[in-house]
Amino acid sequence: MDQFTLNLIVVGASFALYFGIAIWARAGSTAEFYAAGQGVHPVLNGMATGADWMSAASFISMAGLIAAVGYDNSTYLMGWTGGYVLLAMLLAPYLRKFGKFTVPEFIGDRFYSPTARMVAVVCLIVASVTYVIGQMTGVGVAFSRFLEVQSSTGLYIGAAVVFFYAVLGGMKGITYTQVAQYCVLITAYTIPAIFISLQLTGQFLPPIGLFSEHTASGMPLLAKLDQVVTELGFSKYTGHTDTTLNMFLFTVSLMIGTAGLPHVIVRFFTVPKVADARSSAGWALVFIALLYTVAPAVGAMARLNLIDNVYPAGTQADPVAYEARPDWMKNWEVTGLLKFEDKNGDGLIQFYNDKSANEEFNAAATAKGWTGNELTVNNDIMVLANPEIANLPGWVIALVAAGGLAAALSTAAGLLLAISSAISHDLIKGQLNPSISEKGELLAARISMAVAIVVATYLGLNPPGFAAQTVALAFGLAAASIFPALMMGIFSKRINNSGAVAGMVSGLAVTVVYIFLHKGWFFIPDTNSFTDANPLLLSIKSTSFGAVGALVNFGVAYLVSNATKEPPAHIQELVEGIRVPKGAGAATGH
């Protein structure tokens, strides 16, 4: 059986499973649509949160970004896990006690202001739509490979699948489907990693293999990797090349963005008790950590294998000839995500860093007749191509395609749900038309999902970066707008309506402007005034600016609140109330 048929069978079977579950658990009421009716066990909820959380960015893109630069991109690993500590301690239990469906609802009630609720809706939509763009990029990459089409065609097909899938289900369907998707994606991620770890180091566990001996060379794996990448003019894999300031701010941004993203927070509304909200965050992180501790091993080993494929006789010898290139390169050339250009016309694939700062290396490259790097590999294909690069059996390759799609679909569905509930529940029912029927509310929710998919697909055709980088921008936006408002709402009784609104507006505004200045206005190419290589402020890249935006939010909210009247007594009592677990009822929408 050829690889194409095998891919179709495995991916098809996984889809049949998800759709089956979605139909079986179809949402009947708004309570089930938004919050699964509170009947979900903490461990299952943790697993579903894991699937919801680990998107195309984590599955497809992250290890590729780590592979590309090594240590500097550890920020993704720490940032996307450390946020759960903040969630468990600073937000989840209190929001569960408060007991409503959506994040804007909490902000509206705590800051006794419909304006605050509307501002929260805007923040939520901006962050979530940016996030969905990243997912669409990932979906496009995965579909293009397994259907063997151009990446833009893959994107259209993916958008259609996401649409049917999310619109049908609602939260209840999504929760149980996500449990299944978690199982698919974690199996798909770890199996090839174990195979490759055994091949390269003889170690069964990839996180151990990463720090073990590379059997072929007898050197530690990371030392071997440092050696081959520096021989090709790249910077050292374990070295620190980014500035400490940017690394620090980027990690802060990802962490507090994690704790401020509405589709993750809403998960903790679905557990039965306040105590469960705390442990649910822990369980979610258990399931996330399974992938996140394996990812750095996948990244390092994929980089080593890639270089080994291009330089089968070692980096000092000649690279492989284009005519003799391995099959996986041919497969990925179809998608347009891997390109070869024979610059010096010798028929060999010279793959090296032609912008190296090392003059000695540059001179040696010129002496060998190298006239520029000839192989361009999109970072986003590293994980999907990994089993092919390592020559693993066909069913593993098919499984990875299914896993990548599971990751992208589950997150896209969760985000679309957060967007649609903000529009139908907070904007239409809460503001424009409070007397809308339950049926009308569900219809509005589904229409807003459709619009969000169309916008995200359009922007996904020209994404502002690799999947994980686009997603990182979404985290910056959530970090700058939603997290500070939620945290101050719980931990300070003094922050009032004007303070919260001014804080959210200024935090979001500075971050959006900073991102657009670097990535183009509304992500339209060539409308940017700065680049991330040469940013406006110090060495702060646009992906890291969320941390600064959050600081602005906290500062403005504090100053404005202290200059205006303190919140009324009943709001101060509400804050006292959410701080203790006793008396938590089921979540309601009213």
Next chain:
Amino acid sequence: MADKSSSNAYWSANIRIISICLVIWFMCSFGFGILLRPMLSGIAIGGTDLGFWFAQQGSILVFLVLIFFYAWKMGKIDAEHGVEE
């Protein structure tokens, strides 16, 4: 709801636990993984140094322990102050 003084005591106990946990959280990620990595560079582990291990493995394991510790400890504090569900 419990009376005012006991709910204040409950809240300050909660804040104390959170502060301790967040100091550890900061040290193991931003500290050992980024800011203090140069100081840990003498401690070799599998072809690199301890800071690299913290950045790619250790921090995540510490986060896990912290959350479960917090959930367990808060369960006990809830019961002591009579505010459990």
